[in-house]
Amino acid sequence: MKNVKLILNFLMMTLFMSMVTDAAIAGNVDKEIKIKNPESTVVIVNRDSNDISFMDIKTNEIIGSVFLGNNVNPHMAMMSPDGRWVVTGGTRSNKAYIIDVATLTLVKQIPVGFAPEHLAFSPDGRYYYQGSPDGDSVSVIDMASMKEIKRIRGFAEPLNITFTPDGTKAYVGNYGAHWVGVIDVTRHELLKKIHVGSAPGIASLDPERYLGEIKGISNVSISNDGRYLYAADGDLGIVSVIDSREDRVIKKIRVGSDPWRAYMSHDGRYAVVVNNGDETISIINLKKNEVVATLESGPEMMGVNFAAGKAFVISSTTGFLYVYDMEGLTASGRIKIGTNIQIETATTDTEEGKIYLASSTDHSVYIIDGETEKVTKISNVGLYPWGTHILGSKDNYCH
Amino acid sequence: MVYMKVAINYFDQIMKMSLALLRHILISFVVAMGALFPAYAQDNTEQLLLKVESLEKRLSELETTAVLSDPETRVKKVEVYVDDNGIEYPRETAGTKKIVTYQRERVYRRQTINEKIEEALDDAADKSVRVGVDAAIILQGVQQESGNKQKADRNVYQLASTDLFFTAGLAQYTMFFADIVALSGTQPDADINGITSINGYSARLINQNDLNLREAWLMTELFNQQLSLTLGHLDLTNYFDLNAAANDETSQFLSDALVNNPALGLSENGAGMALVYDPKSSFVFRVGYQQSNSQATNLSDSLFQLYEIGYKVNPFDTGEGNYRAWYRRDNTNGNLSAYGVSVDQKIISSITLFGRYGSAEAVTGPRDKYFSAGIQLSAGLGFNPEDTWGVGYSRSDLGSNDEENLLESYYNLRIADKLQLSFHLTYITEEVAGAEKVGYLVPGTRLQASF
Structure with missing residues (x-):
């Protein structure tokens, strides 16, 4: 028994001292300041080179990258609102990583739930919520202490997390269910489950569809004023409108087949919903909460970005961006990014002029000028770039 | 500068070594303290056991779900x-x-084992020939409502149709498609003998109660996939005179007059080519030719040439609208021409209005004129939100003074993703010049399976 205690003590102190010495290394040795303006930096998540790259928005040069470790496979990255940190979840390492942006140094690795993917910062930057879809949990990381202070359980494949502008609540899309989780941010507790809709009675005749692979809610998109939330449900083919004051569904809008999520236009007038089942997009007028256009698009749509009065829809496996005029609500062409490539997700700069699109299979980022639709390729940004992020962009999202 | 970097590196190494040494000293100290103060260790035992348990669970998850071998x-x-x-x-x-x-x-x-398996299966599926089946059973009854008693009165008809599709990717943006259809049973057209077919399943097909090659073609996409070229045995009605609300006998109206414009004049599928320029903007351009006579001895016989321009618009944010105008020439009986329009416009997201007009030059006499219009509602009646229903009217007015008026309504119940059941009620009047007008009521059902 004494031996066991000795071993346990040994383990505990090793962990403790490891943290102390790592912090000492990070803190004591002066580091060169590599990024002075975080807002003029594109953060690139490289899934297979297991690093996060930082690209200068003015020169399009890679400033540097931070290696996270072998087999980490980061999924999504986000910069803290103050631009000081970049955080990411390592899907295959079950850890959250915190990077110091100025020095491009990995300062902290925090064990979180199983297979972490999507994440969000609270508006004040105090908390970083890391979702773990395979662990059915959301880890709350206190950015002051850089520790996981709570692991909120009870979700069903939680994907994206959306904070209200006042930071009091966070809404979690559950892809393995048909409800939205509401987290009370003061207590970090799952407060409510908002049921977004039911399968029709006739669904019992179609067990393959409703009892097979579930396609629930990937994201809860918020209106510009923070009042309404839009949750697209894949199996039900609807977008449910939730009033954030009362946390109840006020309308169910029927869209196309297998909607992935709603992307909010920057002017707050429309939401563009990508329907991967029938390869269309549904444009919802947010004032009327009605579909005002259903337009043909491409297969496997992964995201929508808005720039220069247009919506750019990413069709992942075809290598095309489908372009829509958001004034006339009509299709206005498509941009061929490449042949035999797979494009992923993108972010838009804060001036809403350029789109930074991650292209995984050719290890590149493509910059698309929203106005001229000119495409510039930035090669060798890292292996399998999976997503991009710009501080303050209105189009920061992941798959 | 170089010396400075060396010095910094040297300093860095010394720092790391010192800290490592410090770490070991502290660990040794703590181990010794734990031995000296067992009560302290006792307090933490429970917490550490939980930690060990959690680590074991993680290791187990990792070993069971992840491929750990090679990069x-x-x-x-x-x-x-x-x-x-x-x-x-x-x-x-x-x-x-x-x-x-x-x-x-x-x-x-x-990668997890599941990901590896899925990747392998997808890869195998991409390389194989894909097969699809579209099967339908159409049951129709005829009740004569007016005119001299005809053979069709009080008769029941059942037609079974099975389409077998084969699709294969051959090269970059190039695919082969074949559709073999088997039709079996009866349908009211032979007994009613109307201007248009009351059951669109048998339209443009020959050899009933036999196997038919409906289509077999090679398609390739060029110029950034904006131009598609299809060559082979075609049904040009799949490329021209499209309509969002009235163009599919498998899920919308059953009557051929509400599936295609009769003014197109295509009576059989045949050898042909279709060229579609679609820049995915407001305009689409189509050009094609097709032979529509299985007895033809060369490609110049019974050759139809079709040209179409399509325009998409969203007026007043009401919803999308498609406006198409086409022109046809064919040399079956001289050099005859036809033109037509096909329109569908959403007025709200669940309601689509549609209309068609066509005028075809007749061999002798004035032109044949065709008109159809109707409404489609995609808001179901509560059985399944994906149900659709519609009402359509069509009028055929031939130069020979023969007339047909047809009114059809349907409700398409989506039972499952692969199975649909629809109910149809059609009222049709046929008036052959110089003869008494005959009216029929044709109720019907259609069971459609696609997989």
Whole structure:
């Protein structure tokens, strides 16, 4: 028994001292300041080179990258609102990583739930919520202490997390269910489950569809004023409108087949919903909460970005961006990014002029000028770039 | 500067070594303290056991779901820059030119066993010929409502149709498609003998109660996939005179007059070509030709040429609308022409109005005129939100003074993703010049399976 205690003590102190010495290394040795303006930096998540790259928005040069470790496979990255940190979840390492942006140094690795993917910062930057879809949990990381202070359980494949502008609540899309989780941010507790809709009675005749692979809610998109939330449900083919004051569904809008999520236009007038089942997009007028256009698009749509009065829809496996005029609500062409490539997700700069699109299979980022639709390729940004992020962009999202 | 970097590195190494030494001293100290103060260790035992348990669980999850063996190795197309001496550079430099090459790369990506299996299955599926089945059973009854008693009165008809589709990717943006259809049973058209077919399943097909090659073609996409070229045995009605609300006998109206414009004049599928220029903007352009006579001895016999321009618009944010105008020439009986329009416009997201008009030059006499219009509602009646229903009217007014008026309504119940059941009620009047007008009520059902 004494031996066991000795071993346990040994383990505990090793962990403790490891943290102390790592912090000492990070803190004591002066580091060169590599990024002075975080807002003029594109953060690139490289899934297979297991690093996060930082690209200068003015020169399009890679400033540097931070290696996270072998087999980490980061999924999504986000910069803290103050631009000081970049955080990411390592899907295959079950850890959250915190990077110091100025020095491009990995300062902290925090064990979180199983297979972490999507994440969000609270508006004040105090908390970083890391979702773990395979662990059915959301880890709350206190950015002051850089520790996981709570692991909120009870979700069903939680994907994206959306904070209200006042930071009091966070809404979690559950892809393995048909409800939205509401987290009370003061207590970090799952407060409510908002049921977004039911399968029709006739669904019992179609067990393959409703009892097979579930396609629930990937994201809860918020209106510009923070009042309404839009949750697209894949199996039900609807977008449910939730009033954030009362946390109840006020309308169910029927869209196309297998909607992935709603992307909010920057002017707050429309939401563009990508329907991967029938390869269309549904444009919802947010004032009327009605579909005002259903337009043909491409297969496997992964995201929508808005720039220069247009919506750019990413069709992942075809290598095309489908372009829509958001004034006339009509299709206005498509941009061929490449042949035999797979494009992923993108972010838009804060001036809403350029789109930074991650292209995984050719290890590149493509910059698309929203106005001229000119495409510039930035090669060798890292292996399998999976997503991009710009501080303050209105189009920061992941798959 | 170089010396400074060396000095910094040296200092860094010393720091790391010192800290490592400090770590070991502290650990030894704590171990000794734990031995000296067992009560302290006791307090933490429970917490540490929980931690060990959690780590064991994680290790177990990792071992059971992850492929831990080798790093992933794959071949990638890469662009590099090569100078005159064949030296390769990752970026463009003076005197280099860009070339495309292939290279193996190795990455540290841990995949779960499920991901590996799914990838292998997808890969196998991509390389194989895909087969699809579209099967339908149409049951129709005829009740004569007016005119001299006809053979069709009080008769019941059942037609079974099975389409077998084969699709295969042959090269980049090039695919082969074949559709073999088997029709079996009866349908009211032979007994009613109307201007248009009351059951669109048998339209443009010959050899009833036999196997038919409905389509077999090769399609390739060119110029950034904006131009598609289809060549083979075609049904040109799949490319021209499209309509969002009235163009599919498998899920919308059953009557052929509400599926295609009779003014197109195509009576059989045949050898042909379709060229579609679709820049995915407001306009679409289509050109095609097709032979519509299985007895033809050469391609010049019974050759139909079709031209179409399509325009998409969203007026007043009401919803999308499609407006198409087409022109046809054919040399079956001289050199005859036809033209027509096909329109569908959403007025709200669940209601679509549609209309068609066509005028075809007749062999003798005035032109044949065709008109149809109707409404489609995609808001179901509560059985399944994906149900659709519609009402359509069509009028055929031939130059020979023969007339047909047809009114059809349907409700398409989506039982499951692969199974639909629809109910149809059609009222049709036929008036052959100089004869008494005959009216029929034709209720029907259609069971449609697609998988």
